[in-house]
Amino acid sequence: MELFRESNIDFVKMMRGAVIMSLLMIAAGLASLAIKGGPRWSVDFTGGTVLRVAITPTPPAADVRRVLAGAGYAGVQVQESEYQGAAGRVHEFIISLEGKDTGKDAAEAMQHALTAGLPGTTLELRSIDAVGAKVGGELRTAAANSVFASFVVMILYIAVRFVFRYGLAAVVALIHDVTITVGLFSLLDKEISLQIVAALLTLIGYSINDTIVVFDRIRENMRFRRREGYAEVVNASINQTLSRTVLTSGFTLITTVCLWLLGGPVIRDFAFCLTFGIVIGTYSSIFIASPILVWWAQRQVVDKRRPQPAM
Amino acid sequence: MSRAQQIRAGICALAVIISAIVLIPTFQSWSFSAAERAAAERDPALAERIARVDAKAIRRGLDLQGGMYLVMEVDQEGMTSDQALDALKRVEEIVRNRVDQFGISEPIIQTQGTNRLIVQLPGLQDPERAKNLIGRTARLEFRLVRPAEEMQSVLSRLDEAFKAAAGASAEPAGAAGSAEPAGAAATPGAAAADSQRAADPFAPLPPLAGAGSAEDEAFYKDHPFSAYVNEDSEFLQQHGWAYYVAEEDFARVKKLLESPAARAVPVNLSLQFGDKWATTRSGKKGRLLYLVNAQAGLTGDRLQSARAEPDHESTVYWQVSFSLDRRGTSMFGKLTRENVGRQLAISLDGQISSAPVIQTAITQGQGRITGRFTSQEASDLALLLRAGALPATVTIEEERTVGPGLGRDSIRQGVTAALIGALIVVLFAVFYYRLTGLVATAALAANVLILLAILAQFGLVLTLPGLAGIVLTVGMAIDANVLINERIREELRKSKTVRAAVDAGFHNATRTIVDANLTTLLAGIILLWFGTGPIKGFAVTMSIGIVSSVFTALVMTRFFLELMARNPQRTKLSI
Numbered sequence: 001m002e003l004f005r006e007s008n009i010d011f012v013k014m015m016r017g018a019v020i021m022s023l024l025m026i027a028a029g030l031a032s033l034a035i036k037g038g039p040r041w042s043v044d045f046t047g048g049t050v051l052r053v054a055i056t057p058t059p060p061a062a063d064v065r066r067v068l069a070g071a072g073y074a075g076v077q078v079q080e081s082e083y084q085g086a087a088g089r090v091h092e093f094i095i096s097l098e099g100k101d102t103g104k105d106a107a108e109a110m111q112h113a114l115t116a117g118l119p120g121t122t123l124e125l126r127s128i129d130a131v132g133a134k135v136g137g138e139l140r141t142a143a144a145n146s147v148f149a150s151f152v153v154m155i156l157y158i159a160v161r162f163v164f165r166y167g168l169a170a171v172v173a174l175i176h177d178v179t180i181t182v183g184l185f186s187l188l189d190k191e192i193s194l195q196i197v198a199a200l201l202t203l204i205g206y207s208i209n210d211t212i213v214v215f216d217r218i219r220e221n222m223r224f225r226r227r228e229g230y231a232e233v234v235n236a237s238i239n240q241t242l243s244r245t246v247l248t249s250g251f252t253l254i255t256t257v258c259l260w261l262l263g264g265p266v267i268r269d270f271a272f273c274l275t276f277g278i279v280i281g282t283y284s285s286i287f288i289a290s291p292i293l294v295w296w297a298q299r300q301v302v303d304k305r306r307p308q309p310a311m
Numbered sequence: 312m313s314r315a316q317q318i319r320a321g322i323c324a325l326a327v328i329i330s331a332i333v334l335i336p337t338f339q340s341w342s343f344s345a346a347e348r349a350a351a352e353r354d355p356a357l358a359e360r361i362a363r364v365d366a367k368a369i370r371r372g373l374d375l376q377g378g379m380y381l382v383m384e385v386d387q388e389g390m391t392s393d394q395a396l397d398a399l400k401r402v403e404e405i406v407r408n409r410v411d412q413f414g415i416s417e418p419i420i421q422t423q424g425t426n427r428l429i430v431q432l433p434g435l436q437d438p439e440r441a442k443n444l445i446g447r448t449a450r451l452e453f454r455l456v457r458p459a460e461e462m463q464s465v466l467s468r469l470d471e472a473f474k475a476a477a478g479a480s481a482e483p484a485g486a487a488g489s490a491e492p493a494g495a496a497a498t499p500g501a502a503a504a505d506s507q508r509a510a511d512p513f514a515p516l517p518p519l520a521g522a523g524s525a526e527d528e529a530f531y532k533d534h535p536f537s538a539y540v541n542e543d544s545e546f547l548q549q550h551g552w553a554y555y556v557a558e559e560d561f562a563r564v565k566k567l568l569e570s571p572a573a574r575a576v577p578v579n580l581s582l583q584f585g586d587k588w589a590t591t592r593s594g595k596k597g598r599l600l601y602l603v604n605a606q607a608g609l610t611g612d613r614l615q616s617a618r619a620e621p622d623h624e625s626t627v628y629w630q631v632s633f634s635l636d637r638r639g640t641s642m643f644g645k646l647t648r649e650n651v652g653r654q655l656a657i658s659l660d661g662q663i664s665s666a667p668v669i670q671t672a673i674t675q676g677q678g679r680i681t682g683r684f685t686s687q688e689a690s691d692l693a694l695l696l697r698a699g700a701l702p703a704t705v706t707i708e709e710e711r712t713v714g715p716g717l718g719r720d721s722i723r724q725g726v727t728a729a730l731i732g733a734l735i736v737v738l739f740a741v742f743y744y745r746l747t748g749l750v751a752t753a754a755l756a757a758n759v760l761i762l763l764a765i766l767a768q769f770g771l772v773l774t775l776p777g778l779a780g781i782v783l784t785v786g787m788a789i790d791a792n793v794l795i796n797e798r799i800r801e802e803l804r805k806s807k808t809v810r811a812a813v814d815a816g817f818h819n820a821t822r823t824i825v826d827a828n829l830t831t832l833l834a835g836i837i838l839l840w841f842g843t844g845p846i847k848g849f850a851v852t853m854s855i856g857i858v859s860s861v862f863t864a865l866v867m868t869r870f871f872l873e874l875m876a877r878n879p880q881r882t883k884l885s886i
Contacts, residue, residue, distance in 0.1 A: 254786065255736060258731050
């Protein structure tokens with residue numbers, strides 16, 4: 001069986017449409033980010049406490065909120081999550097207390113308040129994540145540094161293996177991928193946590209991988225097909241690698257979709273981020289990174305044809 | 312078979328066999344049933360066998376087995392860098408001591424930077440108790456309680472100091488200054504009534520005055536501190552007269568005592584609260600307040616042993632009995648001999664758990680700490696006293712606790728997702744590439760085997776994101792095979808012979824495979840540097856997976872494909 005046997009799709013021609021689509025996606029994400037005042041950072045970065053508890057018999061969330069408000073935790077967010085656990089259905093309350101330097105005792109105090117305020121129920125502690133403001137700040141810096149570092153490393157790597165212009169095109173595609181993914185998280189009102197930053201870093205590596213395969217082919221073809229125009233070579237290269245690009249993304253997607261749907265609540269958003277990121281990364285390798293090379297080359301040609309000012 | 316092929320076959324076989332051997336304990340460890348593990352509680356021989364197997368098995372992260380991860384910061388303010396380093400080392404030592412005594416298996420305790428300690432406790436049942444045990448300073452001090460006249464004079468000195476402070480802040484602040492007396496006047500009626508007696512502690516209980524009257528306001532203005540300090544002789548936990556702060560005033564008084572004006576307390580004296588709420592026979596509730604010597608007569612450093620036992624005078628509470636070392640015994644003997652009839656406060660981390668009256672000199676170096684402890688509180692306190700006090704206060708800066716239930720669910724869901732994902736990938740690969748798809752599957756299986764063996768051999772931790780990393784590797788490992796197969800197909804289309812196509816395919820694909828995987832590996836290394844805990848687990852499995860997938864593709868897949876292409880009669884490749 002074969003997909004795309006000797007395909008000959010004019011990707012360079014589709015570039016304008018792709019750019020418009022990408023700009024729309026970026027604009028939607030940026031608009032959401034602007035309206036909501038930036039991404040929704042998790043307590044990993046803001047500091048605060050997230051407590052996950054299962055209470056049996058399960059009370060209404062309103063009762064949980066009321067009891068916590070009575071104990072002086074009026075500003076908490078209470079969300080519910082239900083899923084199949086190892087020993088039957090699990091109904092979790094996810095209680096987050098953000099922003100404040102809540103210190104070490106908030107999780108305990110909230111548990112005590114719930115035990116006292118909901119008589120006749122038993123409370124099972126599922127997890128506590130408590131981050132002090134100081135550590136939150138450090139994690140923020142580390143996350144920003146690592147994303148920045150990975151951009152720089154990718155540019156350098158491609159610049160060494162290819163030429164600088166290829167590196168720049170690849171990184172434009174990367175920024176495109178990361179911006180759209182972060183924008184989507186804002187649109188869906190999902191939190192950016194440490195895990196999500198890890199997923200973004202993975203995507204940066206993965207998306208470059210696709211891009212390199214195409215660039216590698218462009219370079220190879222340039223040696224044999226000099227007489228053709230640059231756009232034709234790029235187009236042929238994308239077509240020749242298309243089967244591989246779609247297949248590998250497809251295989252990786254199978255695994256991330258399984259993780260997303262079956263992996264449980266702890267890594268659901270992480271797997272979602274990978275899944276979406278792989279789709280957008282594959283798209284950008286084909287429609288953004290390589291066409292940028294063409295556009296750059298055309299511009300240079302145009303520049304050369306311009307009459308040079310007399311010295 | 313050519314020499315190169317023999318070498319490739321040998322390397323593959325060796326890698327797979329060694330990996331399988333390394334993984335034997337892991338499979339054994341995972342196959343112990345819950346019943347067997349429960350039986351090990353009673354059977355030391357079985358327990359030892361299980362422990363031996365577990366030690367060589369892949370270690371599961373705290374997110375999979377449940378447990379607690381703490382980042383603690385040592386307060387090193389005012390220390391030289393040598394002292395700070397020493398303090399951190401001693402904190403580490405004492406915390407290790409406490410954790411060992413608490414009986415948690417395989418704790419990880421390590422310092423980070425110059426002022427942090429990371430504590431990882433797997434499989435923990437009671438996180439709150441563990442945190443109390445680890446983070447508590449546990450500084451035990453014996454301090455003499457000062458007589459009531461001195462308390463009165465300290466209270467009036469504080470009143471003067473707070474009046475002066477209020478006057479100083481009222482003038483420049485203007486209108487803002489009036490906010491404080493207004494707030495004070497708004498205190499509940501009961502406190503206002505109590506406060507009247509503070510002026511004349513021996514007066515009978517006055518009738519309840521209306522809250523917020525002008526008289527009250529003037530009184531609070533005149534006694535900004537002592538107005539909140541009451542007296543009673545009816546406390547169940549205290550014989551004779553005692554000073555106390557009512558429940559509703561406690562937070563305010565605590566704040567007052569932390570403000571600069573509280574320096575009016577003479578340097579050789581210190582005001583300390585009781586560690587628990589105390590109640591009178593008539594049901595009034597408050598924190599006892601003691602004036603004690605700033606200099607401790609004796610500290611917990613001189614303790615030789617401590618243990619919990621039932622309180623002789625109570626049916627429900629427990630106490631901690633202790634014995635002192637030789638020097639402590641003589642110090643304690645002298646202290647008690649010289650102060651018979653006075654109260655000696657037993658202070659823990661600056662809060663007083665009890666203040667018994669010294670009846671006779673205690674020369675045996677033994678004593679007990681009572682303070683309405685539950686049996687657990689008493690045994691924890693005894694543990695803390697045995698392990699020693701932390702040399703500096705420690706705050707918990709980050710906590711990640713996973714309950715055993717969530718850990719179990721995560722394993723189950725993670726493994727299910729991984730297996731189903733791998734199954735679909737394999738089915739699809741075989742469907743798409745036929746025989747070479749099977750080759751890719753074999754390479755993929757070897758890849759996972761090698762990856763797991765590396766985790767087991769080097770004691771690396773498998774976390775839930777780590778499991779995701781393995782799954783992701785399965786997807787990515789097939790990438791190399793796809794690159795090879797697509798190249799071979801291209802070559803076959805140029806009507807090359809199978810053998811030539813395989814050779815050319817590998818030749819062309821190798822560089823691309825290395826290139827493409829290197830970037831993902833670079834991302835993995837950045838993650839390794841950035842991540843902690845579970846995320847580090849992801850970076851570890853992904854990075855190892857990338858390296859081993861390149862290996863299996865370039866060595867194992869190549870061996871099998873060349874084997875198939877070797878047959879000169881073969882004109883078609885099942886690809």
